[in-house]
Amino acid sequence: MYQYQSSVDTIAAIATATGPGGVAIVRLSGARSIDVAGKIFFARSAGVPGSWKPNVLHYGWVKAASGAVVDEALAVVMRGPHSYTAEDTVEIHTHGGPAAVRATLDLCLANGARLAEPGEFTRRAFINGRLDLAQAEAVLDMVSARTELMLRAANHQLNGDLSRELFSLRDILTTVYAGIEALLNFPEDDTEHGQLARVCRDVASVLTRIETLLSTARGGVILREGVRMVICGKPNVGKSSLLNALLKHERAIVTDVAGTTRDTLEESFNLKGLPVNLVDTAGILTPRDKVEEEAVRRSYGSIASADLVLVVLDRSMPLEEIDRSLLSDSPAGAVIILNKSDLSPAFTPVDIQMSAPGRTVVEVSAFNRDGVSRLESVLLASVLKGGSLDANGVVLTNVRHIEALRQAAAALQSSQQALNAKAPGEIISDGIKTAINRLDAITGRDIDTDALDRIFSAFCIGK
Ligand SMILES: Nc1nc2c(ncn2[C@@H]2O[C@H](COP(=O)(O)OP(=O)(O)O)[C@@H](O)[C@H]2O)c(=O)[nH]1
Ligand SMILES: [Mg+2]
Numbered sequence: 001m002y003q004y005q006s007s008v009d010t011i012a013a014i015a016t017a018t019g020p021g022g023v024a025i026v027r028l029s030g031a032r033s034i035d036v037a038g039k040i041f042f043a044r045s046a047g048v049p050g051s052w053k054p055n056v057l058h059y060g061w062v063k064a065a066s067g068a069v070v071d072e073a074l075a076v077v078m079r080g081p082h083s084y085t086a087e088d089t090v091e092i093h094t095h096g097g098p099a100a101v102r103a104t105l106d107l108c109l110a111n112g113a114r115l116a117e118p119g120e121f122t123r124r125a126f127i128n129g130r131l132d133l134a135q136a137e138a139v140l141d142m143v144s145a146r147t148e149l150m151l152r153a154a155n156h157q158l159n160g161d162l163s164r165e166l167f168s169l170r171d172i173l174t175t176v177y178a179g180i181e182a183l184l185n186f187p188e189d190d191t192e193h194g195q196l197a198r199v200c201r202d203v204a205s206v207l208t209r210i211e212t213l214l215s216t217a218r219g220g221v222i223l224r225e226g227v228r229m230v231i232c233g234k235p236n237v238g239k240s241s242l243l244n245a246l247l248k249h250e251r252a253i254v255t256d257v258a259g260t261t262r263d264t265l266e267e268s269f270n271l272k273g274l275p276v277n278l279v280d281t282a283g284i285l286t287p288r289d290k291v292e293e294e295a296v297r298r299s300y301g302s303i304a305s306a307d308l309v310l311v312v313l314d315r316s317m318p319l320e321e322i323d324r325s326l327l328s329d330s331p332a333g334a335v336i337i338l339n340k341s342d343l344s345p346a347f348t349p350v351d352i353q354m355s356a357p358g359r360t361v362v363e364v365s366a367f368n369r370d371g372v373s374r375l376e377s378v379l380l381a382s383v384l385k386g387g388s389l390d391a392n393g394v395v396l397t398n399v400r401h402i403e404a405l406r407q408a409a410a411a412l413q414s415s416q417q418a419l420n421a422k423a424p425g426e427i428i429s430d431g432i433k434t435a436i437n438r439l440d441a442i443t444g445r446d447i448d449t450d451a452l453d454r455i456f457s458a459f460c461i462g463k
Contacts, residue, residue: 010036011120012113013462014101021096026104027462028090029121032112034077037090040064040107041075049090054079062094062104070107071100085121086128119459123452126444132163133444133455137398140459141224149273150223153395161394162401163443165213169206170439176202177432184425200419203412203432210409217396218387222307224397226268226275227383230302233312234322235259235283238339241366242312243267243280246376252280259283262291264298272380273389279306284326308383309334311356315363316343319351327356334359335382337375341365400455401442408438 010030016023028036037049043060046052054077062070074093083089094100109115117123119140126136138157145151156162179199231239240252240261247269253260265280279302282295303309311330313323315338327336336352338345342365349361362378364371380389396402415431417423440446 010113011116011124012036012105012108013116013121014105015091015121015462016096016101018098020098023093024096024098024101026092026094026101026108027121028092028108028113029083029085029087029116029124030113031088033088033090036108036111036113037075037077037092039111040104041073041090041092043075049075049077052077054082057093062092062100062107064103064107065110070103071095073104081128081130084130085124086130087124116461117456118461119456119463120461122459122463123456126452132160133447133452134163134166134398134401134442135160136444137400137455139463141397143460143463146226146268146275147223147270147273149389150275150397152392153220153223153397156394157397162213162396165209165394166439166443169209170436172202172206173432173436173439176206177429177436180425180429180432184429196419199428200416203416203419206435207409207412207416210405210412213394213396214402214405214409215387216390216394217402219384219389220395220397221399221402222383223274223389223395226277227307228277228279228305229308229310229379229383230279230281230306231310231312232281232284232299232303232326234314234320234326235285237283237312237314238366239283239312240265240280242310242337242339242364243278245364245366245369245372246271246278259285259292262295264295264302271376274380274383276379284322286322308379310337310379311335311359312337312339313352314340315345315347316340318346319355324355327352327359330356330359332358333382333385335375335378336361338363339366341370342368404438404441408435411435411438 010028010032012026012028015025015027034049040062041049041060042063043058046058052058057074057076059074062073064070071094076091078089080087092104094104122136122139125131126133135158138154141154142151142158145154176199179195183195231243233239235258236256240254243252244250244254247267251267252265261280261282263282266277268275268277281299281302284296284299285292287293287296309330311326311334313319313336336356336359338349338361341363352361360378360382362371362375364375411431411434415428418427418431437446
């Protein structure tokens with residue numbers, strides 16, 4: 001079996017993004033990291049890294065074994081446990097060119113470090129007790145945050161807001177568990193009645209708090225993962241104009257020639273804090289040639305993969321058969337956009353309700369940007385489905401956490417039923433035990449190596 005050896009290996013990786021940049025950082029962590037740094041980094045005046053004051057940058061050179069200078073650089077030593085991983089750590093800040101940083105990393109590897117696995121620095125921070133698992137996962141969210149709102153949610157999780165709530169729930173449940181054990185051991189005790197009432201009350205309050213957490217899940221998950229919205233409709237209804245209006249710049253080519261957009265086009269934008277990938281498709285039409293045939297096929301492919309479908313109609317022209325079939329084929333949650341509201345209308349929103357009952361209908365003019373801000377609110381509400389996008393408190397953004405909390409809630413509900421049915425104590429305590437175990441899986445207090453492997457493999461190397 002794979003044995004995790006955080007105390008044995010010293011690891012190294014490039015911590016910054018690849019490609020040219022001002023500065024790049026090679027990071028070393030582990031018992032031998034200062035020793036490895038001493039073999040490749042030569043300070044101008046401060047002696048060897050082993051003698052440095054921690055957390056102070058030193059100027060010097062990275063040199064190969066031959067003594068040849070690889071790069072002019074800065075280096076800093078952070079001594080465990082006062083470092084990210086809680087181990088001895090060295091960072092070498094080289095010039096940002098890919099060759100300089102790569103050569104520095106190679107020197108680390110040639111002098112006793114091994115290449116870090118994805119997420120291994122953060123995994124060590126977790127193994128060494130610097131972060132719990134939910135906090136470690138928040139680091140991944142921080143690194144990949146695309147909007148300020150998501151950054152805020154990740155920050156709450158990283159500073160332990162979620163973990164504190166979970167630990168507090170765990171405390172109550174362990175007390176409940178002990179209470180039930182006492183009831184089992186001394187069933188004829190006078191205090192039984194009071195005990196039982198207390199158990200019921202505590203289980204109910206934990207359930208309520210878990211449900212409060214779960215109510216943030218819908219908004220949290222789409223905040224973390226973003227959503228994909230696909231614009232579809234006949235040629236010339238204004239799909240590309242609408243994409244430009246939402247992106248707030250002229251990304252797609254707009255002309256009055258039907259079939260201008262020949263391929264699907266995808267761009268990301270920030271919808272009131274929510275990261276959205278917006279897809280413009282070629283029009284849905286009866287294809288005249290092979291290119292159009294493929295374009296239509298791709299359009300349908302995009303529609304199938306969408307989290308939200310935006311059906312665009314030209315309100316100034318009478319509805320055609322192809323509009324009606326797009327409407328009736330659109331998913332129940334689709335948003336129907338009546339574009340060209342600046343021109344005189346050929347039909348009304350009520351006509352739409354006939355072909356596609358229950359859909360949300362919005363009138364806009366992509367041309368003069370009329371109604372676009374209302375459309376944004378409608379789009380947001382449509383993906384949130386009643387949830388909210390609030391990052392001011394604890395937000396569940398991680399599917400793993402949500403799943404575990406759902407299981408904890410289900411286990412507590414079965415305990416509650418057992419309590420009401422005056423079932424044997426073992427059945428009641430079983431549910432409590434499962435709930436505790438599910439909470440522990442989130443914070444990493446009780447989790448197996450396979451699950452850890454899965455979680456950290458989603459990280460990048462160097463984080
Ligand atoms: N009057 C008016 N014209 C529009 C509006 N939106 C788009 N158009 C025009 O409709 C034509 C087709 O627009 P385009 O965005 O290329 O449509 P697509 O084929 O669906 O992508 C262009 O001439 C646009 O200028 C609008 O809101 N009002
Ligand atoms: Mg177009």
